[in-house]
């Protein structure tokens with residue numbers, strides 16, 4: 001298992017990991033891996049995750065630590081990135097420099 005687990009809010013969950021002691025190659029993509037080979041490897045890793053008693057902790061850790069590579073908590077890096085994009089709080093108008101005053105919007109918005 002990778003050594004980044006110490007960032008977890010529940011540092012002992014990794015001791016109950018089903019993948020502990022298994023070949024980590026199944027969980028991380030080798031250089032240049034693509035297509036069906038990658039899909040098969042990821043499916044096999046996710047199958048292990050499905051029965052893992054600490055799936056939720058592992059997934060929370062990977063999402064919080066923004067793990068860039070590998071299968072963690074049954075999610076691939078692509079799935080974690082998608083999840084993060086979907087759940088990210090949208091910027092409030094004031095944070096992105098747009099006025100929150102509706103009157104200003106009318107003044108600045110050209111009419112069609």
Ligand code: SF4
Pocket residue numbers: 017018019020027048049050052053054055056058059071072073074
């Ligand atoms: S959820 Fe998967 S990657 Fe995470 S500890 Fe369990 S088996 Fe390992």
